[in-house]
Amino acid sequence: MRKLKSIMVIVYEKQFSKFFSVGLVCTVxxxxxxxxxxxxxxxxxxxxxxxxxxxxxLLGYWLNKKYTFKSPKSIVGEIHKYYxxxxxxxxxxxxxxxxxVKYFQVWYLIASVLxxxxxxxxxxxxxxxxxxxG
Structure with a gap:
């Protein structure tokens, strides 16, 4: 059970870092x-x-489908969920x-980052x- 848990953590970390890099590409x-x-x-x-x-x-969907989650499903079955x-x-x-911004007077750019x-x-x-x- 412990080994399974550590494998799941590794998979999540790897997928999360891929997801994060896709997010950076899409942000740029x-x-x-x-x-x-x-x-x-x-x-x-x-x-x-x-x-x-x-x-x-659309770019994020395609990159996450192919790179992050390696999903074999059809676009029709997934894209509406993604959006x-x-x-x-x-x-x-x-x-x-x-x-x-309105109630806590946080600068809008800081609020956006948060x-x-x-x-x-x-x-x-x-x-x-x-x-x-999957």
């Missing part, structure tokens, strides 16, 4: 895309944000940022247990 993609669409192409920043959010999550998790994460993050850190764990657990459940 999002910021570069947001800049290009808004500053170079002149698209309204909220429209740019929505486009980048959709495309960045539901990410949409719920976005809504939770928006609420937490709002509360931190919610991102919380979101990493929330997203990993839900994707592992539901979106990419």
């Amino acid at each position: 993609f999002n910021y570069v895309g947001l800049y290009l669409l808004t500053s170079i192409l002149g698209i309204y920043y909220l429209v740019s944000f929505c486009i980048v959010w959709l495309l960045g999550n 539901l998790v990410m949409l719920s994460s976005l809504l939770i993050n928006l609420m937490i940022i709002y509360i931190l 919610t991102t850190i919380l979101g990493i764990f929330y997203n990993f657990i839900l994707h592992k247990k539901w979106s990419f459940k």
Whole structure:
């Protein structure tokens, strides 16, 4: 039983580090895309944000499917779950940022970093247990 537990810890740590690296790639993609669409192409920043959010999550889905969780399931069976998790994460993050800034006077960038850190764990657990459940 102890050996099984240590194997599970290793698998979780390895998957989590892969999940984290995918998140970094997607974050860079999002910021570069947001800049290009808004500053170079002149698209309204909220429209740019929505486009980048959709495309960045598509990239995140594909990288997590192939690299992090190595899921053999079809896209049809997983992608809606992936986007539901990410949409719920976005809504939770928006609420937490709002509360931190409005009621606790936390600087919005610090609030964003804090919610991102919380979101990493929330997203990993839900994707592992539901979106990419093997």
